[in-house]
Amino acid sequence: MKLRTLGKSDLKVSAVGLGCMPMSAFYGTPDVQEATSTLELAIELGVTFWDTAEFYGSGSNEELIGETLRHHRADIVLATKFGIEPNYAIKGRPEDAYLAIDASLRRLRTDYIDLWYLHRIDPTIAIEETIGAMADIVASGKVRYLGLSEASAESLRRAHAVHPIAALQSEWSLWSRVIEPEVLPVARELGIGLVPYSPLGRGLMTGKITDPAAFSEGDHRLKSPRFANGNFEHNRGLVQNFADYATTLNCTSAQLAIAWLLAQGDDVVPIPGTKRRTYLAENAAAADIVITPVQLEEISDLMSGVAGDRYGWGHTYGNSPAR
Numbered sequence: 416m417k418l419r420t421l422g423k424s425d426l427k428v429s430a431v432g433l434g435c436m437p438m439s440a441f442y443g444t445p446d447v448q449e450a451t452s453t454l455e456l457a458i459e460l461g462v463t464f465w466d467t468a469e470f471y472g473s474g475s476n477e478e479l480i481g482e483t484l485r486h487h488r489a490d491i492v493l494a495t496k497f498g499i500e501p502n503y504a505i506k507g508r509p510e511d512a513y514l515a516i517d518a519s520l521r522r523l524r525t526d527y528i529d530l531w532y533l534h535r536i537d538p539t540i541a542i543e544e545t546i547g548a549m550a551d552i553v554a555s556g557k558v559r560y561l562g563l564s565e566a567s568a569e570s571l572r573r574a575h576a577v578h579p580i581a582a583l584q585s586e587w588s589l590w591s592r593v594i595e596p597e598v599l600p601v602a603r604e605l606g607i608g609l610v611p612y613s614p615l616g617r618g619l620m621t622g623k624i625t626d627p628a629a630f631s632e633g634d635h636r637l638k639s640p641r642f643a644n645g646n647f648e649h650n651r652g653l654v655q656n657f658a659d660y661a662t663t664l665n666c667t668s669a670q671l672a673i674a675w676l677l678a679q680g681d682d683v684v685p686i687p688g689t690k691r692r693t694y695l696a697e698n699a700a701a702a703d704i705v706i707t708p709v710q711l712e713e714i715s716d717l718m719s720g721v722a723g724d725r726y727g728w729g730h731t732y733g734n735s736p737a738r
Contacts, residue, residue: 480523494532498515
């Protein structure tokens with residue numbers, strides 16, 4: 416697995432990371448045994464940049480990772496997040512940060528976090544106060560680098576002025592390009608690495624989803640506007656064209672979607688989420704795909720006009736990087 420450096424930090428991470436959220440939450444019933452096997456395979460494949468959050472499974476995702484992490488700590492660049500409660504309330508006060516870091520360290524069975532994100536920016540408190548507390552925790556040795564998730568250009572600037580921000584984690588893919596006009600240029604101006612989550616459009620861009628009704632109970636995509644009647648059929652048509660194009664390059668549509676992001680710059684490290692070994696191996700192989708500038712332009716056009724909002728839960732934190 417090739418390595419990339421996140422922003423101006425010295426965090427060298429696998430070019431393709433691993434989003435661990437599906438192992439514990441939002442994608443049906445968890446399978447702990449398969450998830451553990453997937454983590455072990457990730458180490459073998461060199462997919463050693465792992466992403467989790469206290470929010471995923473109300474801490475159970477961190478606990479799951481902690482079981483494997485304790486045997487391989489030196490091999491993993493570990494990222495976790497704080498700032499969202501199980502009821503989706505956003506919490507970014509300094510006292511929240513101090514409590515959250517100790518709880519995450521306990522669940523993850525480690526004494527330090529490589530990259531610690533503010534999961535969502537709390538609109539009730541100045542970002543400077545939150546980052547100030549996070550900076551104190553860096554100084555304590557419990558965290559190496561700081562990141563933000565779904566932040567606006569203004570928030571990036573204000574946070575970075577308090578303490579260097581190593582990475583911005585936001586949804587970015589051919590399925591969702593909302594960060595490109597304003598947020599992306601500022602991140603690059605400041606030397607902040609880019610960590611796109613949901614690079615596969617919550618699985619739709621794999622081309623393997625034919626009927627949302629087949630999702631198991633508890634799968635959050637059942638409430639997603641992009642998987643709703645009408646929108647799904649339209650979006651699936653776009654994905655089919657994309658999959659046909661991937662065939663001409665001798666790769667899968669999932670691999671091409673990840674490769675498209677990797678081709679956006681060496682500062683980009685996508686973290687496709689999976690809970691199965693088969694998909695992990697497929698995603699990791701995307702790091703070896705080379706796309707020409709002409710192909711990049713053609714691919715971008717194939718996914719224009721996606722129907723439906725990103726989220727349908729009524730939680731504004733997920734609909735735009737507005738703060």
